[in-house]
Amino acid sequence: MPSSRATLIEVAKLAGTSKTSVSRYFGSERERLTAKLQSQIEQAANTLGYQPNLMARGLKGGGSRLLGMLVADIRNPFSVAAVHGVEQAARAHGYSLIVCNTDNDPEQEQTQLASLAAYQVEGLIINAAGQPEPQLQALMHSGIPLVLLDREVRQLDAEVIGLDNTQAIDMALDHLVQQGYRSVLYVSEAPEHASARQERLKRFKQQVKTLGLDSQTLVLNSLDEHSALPTLREFSQRPACAPKAVLCANGNVTLAMVRSFQHLGLTMGSIGLLGIDELEWCELVSPGITTLAQPTDAIGQAAVACLLNQLPQHPGKLAVQALHSPTLIIRGSTSPSG
Amino acid sequence: MPSSRATLIEVAKLAGTSKTSVSRYFGSERERLTAKLQSQIEQAANTLGYQPNLMARGLKGGGSRLLGMLVADIRNPFSVAAVHGVEQAARAHGYSLIVCNTDNDPEQEQTQLASLAAYQVEGLIINAAGQPEPQLQALMHSGIPLVLLDREVRQLDAEVIGLDNTQAIDMALDHLVQQGYRSVLYVSEAPEHASARQERLKRFKQQVKTLGLDSQTLVLNSLDEHSALPTLREFSQRPACAPKAVLCANGNVTLAMVRSFQHLGLTMGSIGLLGIDELEWCELVSPGITTLAQPTDAIGQAAVACLLNQLPQHPGKLAVQALHSPTLIIRGSTSPSG
């Protein structure tokens, strides 16, 4: 009936042996012990409910077996999916994950980063909200492996794992063109602090020229009910000889635009709608929203692999794919005929 | 240019002082130091990029300042919202949160629980997937504060924080009755391992009698496309003299039932639909789905407060509300007239 946690020493005492043997038993040298000693230790540990103290273990140099992840917005479905992928991969390699959410607040980002470092994580997966170069540079400098997820950080020489944004835009535009749309409104959130948004926007502007499409871009400073309305109304009413479509840069934008469509009484399809990021409700909103799904599990796995490769213990032999291809999920919102 | 983390000793050496002073500087006794010494230490710490090692601190007895949270399904929007609430509350009290996901797998639950304990968390918030009584009992026994979130665990004497399920069912049925529905199909996932589901189901059966409603229940063993179809078809075609409605026990069920409605070409409203759990897409699916929203932030906050109250350092003075009221969000899916 231990009122607090049992320690290695107590187990040793109860088993009538010494710390070392118990340590070996719970470490990777269990084989080297007598069968009898093993069962003694096992029994003692069980009756005491002993759990090795990973903090203490990490102290010596064995490593904390902890990975840290910084997420810009934990309520964003893409982020959650990525966290899930990372967590699975981490556990598969024997690591635990401590997740910190920043709610897209650069200040919290600073704090959380500090706290993550304080917990002696062996590696950091970062989905940045701001541009915390100084802190991150200090961390990299101090030898902590770093991987950036979805968003790069200026002047920080770390690998970025995420969607192949160029390919995504190309696939989206190809599909829209194929469906007969010739005029595209691209809607994005503010791209300042998110490199993925910048890349997508840039590629859109390029590719739209290459394909000879009529185009327009809209940057949403707020995701509220009405901020997209004027532009969308104008876009929808503009005379054109071929169907027009809206391309949403991410899931948040898709949500906002569907709201706007409904507000204006627009029918999806007659004006096309295609969103980057697959969300569970996209098939439910009539006539179904065409999306580009990100392979979030693969992205998470790649991020962990990339991290582990940077660890001194590891040979750096895990395959890492930095850029991942999306999957096009075709639904009714990109059929001009309805 | 430290190739690894700087330690307290290095800072002390550089500042020309001793470990203790540096320790005091970073602890809560900074005041007791000379202004001069303070600035020396600050400077040394900065140039070295020093971060106190919280693991080592925890070792001594200062506590790890870590809370652990076990989540049954991190991809469930309710869970994410709860995690978010817990994380905010934890940070507000100076704690960090390590989140473990079990994907509703009792085996993973065992593993994750062990790992959480190994990291010396000071308290545990548990959203159980199975019934890990033995482990949890051992943990409680060893003195770790425990709080159950949304789901109780048999024979475990720990506080459960979550929705007031009785009130939720009552509110739902009241609303349906008020809208003129007289026949209700209650759809739930398997209630075996989730006490909240049991409570809701039980209350439904009680209350439906009290109100004199025609009723039926359906337990979904799978959330796939077709498992609800036969029952729903039969329910929709059954002759009745007053409107019929479907009550969904949680967000997953709501999603499945909307799919089923669409599959069968049923119009929401003419057959009513009300879901427990608010989801971002509920307003988008025409004519909008009426829901009961859970106050997830409040629940998370209460869970943390309850945990902190059990800590020996704390006087146990934080107000804790165990049962939380939902909010009814009325939309078109509960208007019989359309």
Place this chain on the structure above:
DNA sequence: CTGTTAGCGCGTTCAC
């Protein structure tokens, strides 16, 4: 006010 000393729980030499 400040420095010295002794552990916290554990892994790791090294001898036996």
Place this chain on the structure above:
DNA sequence: GTGAACGCGCTAACAG
């Protein structure tokens, strides 16, 4: 095969 002794980074007595 096994056990004693030391140190990890830090805090907490206890002097000075």
